[in-house]
Amino acid sequence: MIVQPVLVVAAALFSLGIYGILVRRNAVMVLLSIELILNAVNINFIMFDTMLADVLMQGQIFTIFIITIAAAEVGIGLAIVLMLFRNRQTANINEFDLMKW
Amino acid sequence: MILPRKSKYYVAAFALLGTLFSLAPLVIQWANYSSPIYAFENSFVVDKFSIILKGLFILITYLTFLLSINFIESDKYYQGEYYYLLLSSLLGALIVSSSRDLLTIFIGIELASTPMFLLSGWKKGDRKSNEGAIKFFLLGVLSASLILYGFSLLYGLSGKLVFSDISSYLLSASLANSPVVLLSAILVISGIGFKISVVPFHSWAPDTYEGAPLPVTAYLSVSSKATGFVALIILLTKVFAGSGSSWGIILVIISGLTMTIGNLVALQQNNPVRLLAYSSISQAGFILAPIAISGITGDYQDGIFASVTYLIIYAFMNLGAFLSVHLFSNYSGSSNFYEWGGVARKSPLAGVLTTVFFFSLAGIPPLGGWFAKFVVFRSLLGSANSIGIILGVVGAINAVIALVYYARISKVIWMDELKSSNEEKIFQFENPLKVVGIFTVLITFVSGIFPGIFSYLGEVSSIFFGN
Amino acid sequence: MELLTNGVGLSVVVFFPLISAFIITLIPKAQEQLIKGFALVSSLITFVLSAVLLFQFDFSSADKLQLGNKISWIKSINANYEIGIDGISLPLLVLSTFITVLAIIYSIEHLPEPKSPKGFLALILVLETGMNGTFVALDLILFFVFFEIVLLPMYFMIGIWGDKTVRTVSGFKNQIETRLYASIKFFVFTLFGSAFMLLGFLGLYYRGNKTFSIPELIELGTSGAFTGTFATLVFAVLFLGFAVKVPMWPLHTWLPDAHTAAPTVGSVLLAAILLKLGSYGFVRIAIPILPEQAKAWAPAIAILSAIGIIYGSLACLAQTDLKRLIAFSSVGHMGFVMLGIASLTPIGINAAMIGMVAHGVITGLLFFLSGSMAHTYHTRDMGRLGGNMKLLPKTGALLGFTAMASLGLPGLAGFWGEFMALLGAYNPLDGLNITVFRTSMVAGAIGTVLTAGYLLWMLQRVNLGEPSDEWSDKDLHDADIYELSAWIPLVVLTVLIGVFPKLIFGATNDAVIAMLSKAFGG
């Protein structure tokens, strides 16, 4: 069974997410790139699960949990972004520097 | 939540009672405790460590509620949700403290932190609050995802989720120091490092603290930090016990940096909340130090003992400090504590409380802080290890530096002249807050004069945990 | 009297002031008289009790630790509530309770601004607990706690009731009120010292099979448990902790500022008792536990003390501020004390003990006088004072007397400390570098001349001569009954100790000899 390529894909997704976090200005996009990371994690879990032929399917269970939590977090995140947007008419995270020192 | 808005204050009363009652089972458990009880395939355990920390979490939450009452009623905030969210965060903390597998602990952490994202942005109209929330949220999620990545690697390596299995597997396969394990350890440390806000994962803390409503900030700086530490302790000693020598060094460096940078930056602050934020960063450095050293020496028991004792004492005095900041900033309406000249004379009680808390944080006997610092130094020097001693010296110097900014506040409120704008204002010190103040100040004194009690808690937790 | 001998008595002496301080905080602000009365009574009770203990104390075995007790305090780190007194700590304990009474008597009518008897007296009593506790503690952690407890009250005394004049401080950009600068400087300096001291204690704890008990550690130390770099480091940090408190040159710079800024009573207590905590620490902890290190460090200490003596006296000659002058004189006098300690001989350390007491009494009185003069004249500038003998005859006469006592006039208390310290320094413990010690002795002897010089010069500028015109129209009040009743006892004590030093030596001698013979094999 092919393991490495999948892991590589996961790693790539992970790095992609990191990249996105660092360069995207729009809060939503940043959020999405974090989702990418989470998905990388998911892929990892599934892959390992199948690779190890885990009878308990722990990896998959874990994945399900992650997906739920990710959903919840996206909800929260969007709520916060919305609130911000309502107050400042922008979702550009780089303009949020009211509090410097 | 179903109650009509006007009768929302029932919620408060209800929440308070609920939290208080939830202490009861703990007491019972403690009373007839024989040996650790495992549940759900060893993924959940009830031992003294968990009992003690659950007690701590519940107490903190209780005090936070007391702090919140007036704040919530002072403005148009959703009460029900507020308490609900705090309580669920508490639930997360409770889960963490007795979780024994990756999934449970992850759920616990998420449950503990996710509500805080919302609470930190609770002051909807306030931009600062929003900003704090978004920063907190983004970093929080990132950290969570890093932790997850680390977990996934662990799982992939061992195919287990329960700590005991993982660690035994790692030991048997002698993978304890393999790059993958170390990498996952790093990811976990960084992820949790965010929650306990140690350098360099601390940057969110000041902003979020400043933005969030004060009770939430207090909760953040005490309870979530404690949760983070608990999670860290569990993971490091249960999973990565074998590779202590490696992460030990890292944590030593981190804690040294954290103490120093936190202190030095705190010297610069004029906003009390930010000051407390940085102070709690440097305190985190102190709490981290014993664990770090225990990683190097392998004497986890001692490390846990010191850290837990510190945590318990720190929790209360820090809450108290936030309380006094809350009081004075409400009173003077200024978030620059240099404006607080002589306010202590308006309310000596508040003044005394403030003094006690801040000097306790500075670690001056007979206030609790000294013993917290003391146990840390004790375990550092006890390591009889040059790194430990160096870290101890760094800590000692930091303790002195810290004094400067802690003393500054009480200097301002006692020694400076009362501002004319504050002359006629009357000082509000609501009863719930009084309760919090008295309670925390009592604990602070007791923990300083009879530290035996607290060190005992720390000790038993360490004994029953470090097996 | 079972209760007195089984440690309860001592504990009461230590904690009664603290309790009374707490009670005072409960008394409403309005009832000033009640507050003052209560404070006075409680301090008196404490003093009387300590006097009773004085009679319970068995002088025939003054080298044994007596009237003490040992109960578990912090089990997990094996720190115990272990107390007791011997000939070394007894005089200092009584002195501290005594001075506190006088301080409170003085404060009854002469509260510094802002007048708030409640806080001030409460702080004094808390301070007393710290001081008494330090002298009875026989457990390093207990000692540390008490040693630190004194910081907070003194910090607030200086900071709140201190001197409000604004001055420029070298190295600071903008001006700062003396009291603020002085208070934080005092605090940070001392904490700096004691933070390291604590590390030293912990070092001893781990090498000395996990005990904090001073007697046990002494046993271990004298049986050579602590050696090598470890011991050197530990002694170094202990030295740091104690030397800051003494203060020894060059760690003394917090002292002049603190004294100048502190309110009268504050500087009295600071000079009379707090400085002694450091030198007491040397005698009680550093030397007996680490005798070999003490031996190794003794020459350095002697040199520093000699420098301190000369330096302090010279600095005095340059002062224009009365209180600052007296503060610097403390540096010189404590130099003699430390010189005596450094000699590590029974003579030297006895000299140090009597020196501590004498300095406490005399300099305390000097600060009382200078403080009340500063209060009367609203200035401490000796250029403007003068003819004090004419304006305030009583105060002036007492000032003259005290100055004479302070310059080590034989027949008064100050003499024994200086002379015996020199005597000890001439023949230090065998194996110590004779040359160093004799040189320091000569330096000390020259110091006595300088001391006489600046004190007489001070008298000439303050007491003698014709008063300047600016005072002619003001109505200046000479010492009132409260002041006199606070001062006269000190005068009497000065004379008594001067003509009959046995009052101190009777207690200390055996203890000191026993301690040294244990440390250095007699």
Add this chain to the structure above:
Amino acid sequence: MVNFKSTVFAEGELVYTDGGILAEYAWLLVVLPFVAALVITFTGKYLPLKGAEVALTTIGVIFLYSAALMYLHITGGVVNEFFINVGSIGVFDIEFGWVVDGLSIMMYFVVGTVALLVFIYATNYMEGEIRYTFFFTSLTLFAGSMLVLVSSPTLIQILIGWELVGVCSYLLIGHYWEKKDNSSAAMKAFITNKIADVGLMIGIIILALNTGTLRISEILYQSTHNYEKLSTVAFVAAILLFIGAMGKSAQFPLHVWLPDAMAGPTPVSALMHAATMVTAGVYLLARMFPFYKAMAPEALDVVMLFGVITLLAAGLIAVVQDDLKKVLAYSTVSQLGYMVAAIGSGAYTAALFHLWTHAFFKALLFLGAGSVIHAVHSNSMLEMGGLRKVMPKTFATFIIGTVALAGLPPFAGFFSKDEILASFNHEGETTFFFIAVIGAFITAFYMTRAVSLTFLGEYRGHGHPHESHNLMTTPLLTLSVFAIASGWVNIPGVYTGFTDWVTTRKNKIVEYHPESFDLFALSSGLLAGLLGIGLGYYLYQLQGSAETGDDKIKIQPIWSVLENKYYLDHFYFKFVIDPVKINISKAVDKFNTNVIDRFVNGFGQVASLMGGVVYNNFDQNGIDKLLNMSSTGTDNFGGKVKLLQTGKTQQYLMLFLGGVVTISLLILFII
């Protein structure tokens, strides 16, 4: 606690009594004055005579007691010493006590007598002066301190008395402290003595540590039985003790304080700075004489040298003084020089004998001078003259004093000075002998000058001076009796009771004592005295008058050198006092504030500065810089730097991940 049976060493052939009750209670001598001083301080103002009566009764008692002791002693030598232990320190017993033997009894008597007369004199002299009561307090205090000193059986008590008399002289010299000069003079006296006391202190320390005791008699015992440990340090100790003596007994070059001390009231000068206090040094040397003799004969030579220098130098200065009291002061210095030199030459008795006679006639002279000054309200002899007629009693007594000082038979000075000269001669110190003779000549000369300037010629002052009150003249008369007769107690070959008095001590005195008159010394001394008087009379009476007398002897530059007292004071101030008081101390203070404090504060500054740096650069926007630095290298990355240089949140994220990366690098590749 009192130790009656103190270890008596089998020395001295004579069998001594222990003095019985009288000796036992001799402590009263010491204690009474202090009690009296207290009484005067607190009750003085309310008494009819403002406290004088208390002082007088006290001193009267002391006089009687000392007289009784004297009688007891003459009838049968008394030697006894009593110790009170006031504390043990290490091996040392710190003991006070009192010694009753020939030497001390002689001193008791001198102090008692002179003090009594001076007190009586002062009651009138000080009448109406400010601080009348305080004056008597400190005078009584002084008497007490002096008795502490002379009654001391231990070195420590000597030191105590030593400094106490110093303080009393400080108080009394500065009696008129409204004038800065007076208080400065007082300070000068105190400091000069203090400097000398350093010597004494160290000397005592050395002796104590090398003999293991502070008891004088035991130290002397050890020295006469040449203990090894003591002999090694003997010379140093001896010199140090002598330095102490130089201070009190105003030996060159530490004599500078004595002339200034004349700022005090005249009775003070008479009692302290002529009769008693200044002889403390001589007393100390005498007390320790066996030690010097047995262990440090070289030191004795040094002592003698300084003594001789002093007697000549001071005498010369006395010639040029215009202030009557200053003349007497320098004469005192010079006479003290005689005594010290005598001790140095090993003539123990001679020195004490001169101390004894000198005490009386010098006190007489001072009191006479005081009476004159009281009358003319000036110290300067240029404003006197011709007082012979108006003040007959004063004149007569003054003349007696002068002759006694000049050393003409049968007056007291003749015998004592002759004995000193004789012992010089016997020791073969020819040079010193002749210097001493010249000294005698100078003494006679300046005294004649003083007399003629004061009493002969015409009155040059203002007002109408008149004879003083009986209370002042009676002491003069009494003293003049002593000035005549006190010499007769020690006439070689006739009656040498004095020798027996002062040599009856616990420790045997080995010294030279002339059995008969040494005619050579006698004649040369006498001749010198006569010549001096003759020359003085010739210059100031026969040749011209008192006014023009000085012109004849104004030989430059010697005259100005003498007028400036050999520039000693200039030297001290220019090179010792001012540098210390002004330059060095200022420098130290500067050092304190500007170096140490600056360092300390600087530390704090640095801390907060670092805080600022960390805060601004690292904590808040350091990441940009960090990226700049890391990125400038590579272009493709540099392009994105622009995108990366963004606001806060992303910096935080960046920092976060940067942290992770660094840690991973650390842990994976370094550790």
